[in-house]
Amino acid sequence: MPIRQLSEHVVNQIAAGEVVDRPASVAKELIENAIDAGASRIEVDLIEGGLDLLQVRDNGDGIPPNELPLAVSAHATSKVVDVDDLEGIATMGFRGEALASIASVSRLQITSRVPGTPAGGRLVVDHGNTRQVEPCGAPEGTCVEVGGLFARVPARRKFMKTPRGETTRVRRVVRDLAAAHPSVGFTLRSNDRVVLELPGEQTLRDRCVALLGRELGDVLIDVESHRDGVTLSGLIGPPDTARPGATHQIVCLNGRPIVDRSIRHAMREAYRGLIEPSRSPVAALFLGVDPARVDVNVHPAKTEVRLRDERLIFVVVRDAIKAALEGRDLIPTLPTPRPNVPQEPRALFGSGLAASSSQSVSMPRLEQRRSQPIALDGRDVAGDDSDAIEGVSATLRFMQVHDAWLLVEDESGILIVDQHALHERVMFERLLERLQSGDLPSQRLMVPIVVDLDSTAIEGLEKLRDLIQRLGVDLTPMGPGQLALHAAPVLLIERGVDLARFIEDLSQSAAALHEADTETALRDVIDMMACKAAIKAGDRLTQRELQDLLEARDAIERASNCPHGRPTTMRLTLDELERRFGRS
Ligand code: ADP
Ligand code: MG
Numbered sequence: 322m323p324i325r326q327l328s329e330h331v332v333n334q335i336a337a338g339e340v341v342d343r344p345a346s347v348a349k350e351l352i353e354n355a356i357d358a359g360a361s362r363i364e365v366d367l368i369e370g371g372l373d374l375l376q377v378r379d380n381g382d383g384i385p386p387n388e389l390p391l392a393v394s395a396h397a398t399s400k401v402v403d404v405d406d407l408e409g410i411a412t413m414g415f416r417g418e419a420l421a422s423i424a425s426v427s428r429l430q431i432t433s434r435v436p437g438t439p440a441g442g443r444l445v446v447d448h449g450n451t452r453q454v455e456p457c458g459a460p461e462g463t464c465v466e467v468g469g470l471f472a473r474v475p476a477r478r479k480f481m482k483t484p485r486g487e488t489t490r491v492r493r494v495v496r497d498l499a500a501a502h503p504s505v506g507f508t509l510r511s512n513d514r515v516v517l518e519l520p521g522e523q524t525l526r527d528r529c530v531a532l533l534g535r536e537l538g539d540v541l542i543d544v545e546s547h548r549d550g551v552t553l554s555g556l557i558g559p560p561d562t563a564r565p566g567a568t569h570q571i572v573c574l575n576g577r578p579i580v581d582r583s584i585r586h587a588m589r590e591a592y593r594g595l596i597e598p599s600r601s602p603v604a605a606l607f608l609g610v611d612p613a614r615v616d617v618n619v620h621p622a623k624t625e626v627r628l629r630d631e632r633l634i635f636v637v638v639r640d641a642i643k644a645a646l647e648g649r650d651l652i653p654t655l656p657t658p659r660p661n662v663p664q665e666p667r668a669l670f671g672s673g674l675a676a677s678s679s680q681s682v683s684m685p686r687l688e689q690r691r692s693q694p695i696a697l698d699g700r701d702v703a704g705d706d707s708d709a710i711e712g713v714s715a716t717l718r719f720m721q722v723h724d725a726w727l728l729v730e731d732e733s734g735i736l737i738v739d740q741h742a743l744h745e746r747v748m749f750e751r752l753l754e755r756l757q758s759g760d761l762p763s764q765r766l767m768v769p770i771v772v773d774l775d776s777t778a779i780e781g782l783e784k785l786r787d788l789i790q791r792l793g794v795d796l797t798p799m800g801p802g803q804l805a806l807h808a809a810p811v812l813l814i815e816r817g818v819d820l821a822r823f824i825e826d827l828s829q830s831a832a833a834l835h836e837a838d839t840e841t842a843l844r845d846v847i848d849m850m851a852c853k854a855a856i857k858a859g860d861r862l863t864q865r866e867l868q869d870l871l872e873a874r875d876a877i878e879r880a881s882n883c884p885h886g887r888p889t890t891m892r893l894t895l896d897e898l899e900r901r902f903g904r905s
Contacts, residue, residue, distance in 0.1 A: 330425065330449045333395060334474070337422035343481060344371030344470060345490035347423055351465050352498050353413035354420075355379035356505065356576075357400065360462065361521050364508045370484030371491055372470055380462040383435035386442025389454050393431065393446050395421040411612055413577060420465075425449040426477070427470045433463040448473055492516055493568065496532050497578035500571045500605055503528035529556045529605045533569060537562060537603065542649065544606065546641035551610050551634055553641050557588075558603030560595040560646075560882060561653035571605040575612060579626050584608075587635045591642035593844075594749075594879055595651065597886040604642075608634065651881035652736065655893045719867055725858035729871060734894040741858050742883035743874055748851035749884045750877040752812070756791060756847065762811045763793020769805040772796075772824045779804065781831035782824075788842060789827070792850075796824070816854040823853060848884045 327335075341347045348365060355363045358381025368374040384392050391397045398417030401410070423429055424446035434441030441459035445452045471477040481487060488511045499507045499519055506521030519531055530538045533556075541556040558569075572584050584606070592602050616627040628634055718730040727738040755761040774782075782789065782796065782804075789796065795808035809820050830845045856862065862870070874880045874889075883889055899905040 329395070333421055333425035333449060336395070336418060337426045338477070340416075340419055340422040341426070342477070343490065344375050344487045345494045347371065347375055347427075347467055347470060348377065348491045349494045349498070350414070350419035350423065351375075351377035351467075352495065354465075355381055355463070356498070356502055357412045357414055358382040358463065360505060362506045362508075365491070365495055365510070366513075367484075367488055367491060367509075367511045369512070370482075370487030371467075372478075372481060372484060372487060373468070375467040375470065375491075376464065378460075378462065378464040380460070383438075383441070383461060383463055384431070384433040385435055385438070386433075386440070386454050386456060389431060389433065389442050389444040390451060393420045393424050393429065393444065393451060397421075410617055411575075415617075423467055423470075424451075426474050427472070428468040430466045430468075431463065432457065432459045432466075434459040434461050436461040488516070494578075497571050497573070500528060500532055501573040501576045501578055501607065525554065525607070526556060529571075532571070533558075533603055533605065541603075542645050544641050544645045546637055546644075548637050549630075549633055550614070551608065551630070551637045553606060553608050553637055555604065555606035557606075557642055557645060559649075559651050559653070560592060560602070560886070561651075561888065563592070563596040563600035563602045565600055567601050569603045570601065572608070573606070574608045574615060574626060574628075575610065577617065577626070581626070581628075583628075583631050583635050584638055587638035588642060591639045591646065592886075594746075594884050595646065595882045595886055600886075606638065608638075610634070647878060651879075652890045652892045653881075653888060655737075655891050655897065717868075717871060719871060721862055721867060724861045727867060727871070731892075734892060734896075734898065737891045737893065738871075738874075739858075739883075739887075739889055740860070740862070740870065741855055742887055743880065743889040744855040744870060745851045745883045746880055746889055747870065747873040747877060748812075748855050749847055750879070751873075752847045752850055753844075756843070759791075761791070761793055763795075763808045764811045764814055765795075765808045766806065769807050770820050771799060772804045772806060772821050773802055774804060774825065774828055775802060777832055778825070778828035781828045781834070784834060785827070785831045785842060785846070788839070788846060792846070794824075794827075810850070812854055813850060818853045823850075826853075844884075851884060 341350065344367070348371065352363055352365065355377060358379060360379035360381035362380050364376075364378045366374070366376040366378075396417045398415060400406075400412045401415045401417070406415070420429070420431070425448065428448065429446045430443065431446075432441060432443045440456050442454045443457045443459070444454045471481070482490075491511075492509060495507060495509045495517055499505070499517075503523045503525050504521060507517060507519040508515065509517040519528065523531070526541065526543075530541065533541075537558055540559050540562065542559065544553060544555045544557055546553040567585065570585070570588070572579055572581060574581075585601075588602055588604055588606075596602060610628075610630075614629040616629070620626075720728050721740070722728060725740060727736075727740055727743075729736040729738060752761070779798075779802070793808060793810050794806070796804045796806055799805045804824070806820060806824060809823070813820065813823060826849055827846060830849060831842070834842050834845070856866075856870075881888060881890055896905070
């Protein structure tokens, strides 16, 4: 075939595929135009998920009738004049191709009246064929109707989900843009049913609560930071509100919703050890940087941006969230909010609880089942537990139930503690601190322990050589596939940990590790040690041990969750108890 210049129609069709690929991206472009036009109210209507009709109406600046043909032609924009303007884009749009692209794959009608002018104009573009502008009466502002989207592009139509699926995507687009512009009122209707209704002039918090879920109203935590020209404000959910997936995260940069892996990673880092890996935190983060420091012109749909200071923004996000979480009471309250699910009536007797619950702090000491006392923090156990219990916590009232749980009285009600999870967190924090300060004592073994390992396991350990040394683990090669362990951390020996198993597990997590990720390696190893050394469910604790554990809890950060992110503690408030017992 000879080389030919493509017709404008074909060029637009190709370009259209880059800018708009489904109703959600059409909605995004049209809403952004309305925001750029200074609208204070935007209404979006969908018929059949926007595949039959998608309409966006605004009360913004409008377009004079004589400019309507320009608005729908390619590379026509009122927002950028020359190349320098691209250096600091403050509007949502600038490429001047959205309306033209949409008009090439649908029947687009645009009706507009500039506020204060007597008459409006209407223009229809039918699959790229522009008709005449007709004068008409119209409300102030602009209304764009998109009919039969992709009806003539079967290849594209094939990729559409059900109308319901497309509605969900449009809803997300509206949600994200609405979060970024809380002063603008939004309505989204689907087949005439209201899906989203947001009044204008909302505070950021009210807007985010309306968008992320009413049940979060009382618990969302403010995040705020200014640093090196980066501003961050927003709201985050406490760890127990984390959910699977990432659809409950909104990230905006200079008023533009974005998807950015590095920022997601920063959130993950900030919540490390507070939520389980399969979940992600609820968050709405709004970043502001000098537009000259961002390149938004990376992707036609502008969902990806290139940040000149990616690392700086990572640090700002991570540190601001960390700071917001620090020192906060993150203990989840029972029952966890689940709207209107009636609680099963619980059997009062016959559960075994009645018998053991008669024991309390003032009762005779629990029989000790273990021969060895527990050094909860790796110290020697201080004396015997008949020692007078001193200090503030002498007033703390607590008990152990079923050798696995602690019940603790506090001002707000009752705390229920998972003894293993809490001790694991305590061990983890102490180990980390000691390792970092070089104060982790190790002990030589009278008789070396021989560990059998295959060659990949031995290679794995080789990767961790430095870390292993810092831990005070002394391993030397013996025969083929054999290592001799000469010294190990006192803490593990004291807690009666199976040292051969420890080395095997160490080699396994080492094998799964990336060469350079020493921070993860350190945490993995410490985590494993903490888990092995921690008291287990089924260990009966003395009063002294209970006391030590609860005191340690107050002394460390992130005591609300074990290192894997599972909760250590739940709270049952007096209010809740009174409500349940009909006393309020
Ligand atoms: P861009 O937004 O990149 O400029 P578009 O194709 O989306 O390109 O829009 C072209 C032009 O049409 C805009 O620059 C703007 O001047 C005008 N326009 C589009 N939508 C609206 C609207 N809702 N209100 C006022 N003007 C609009
Ligand atoms: Mg635009």
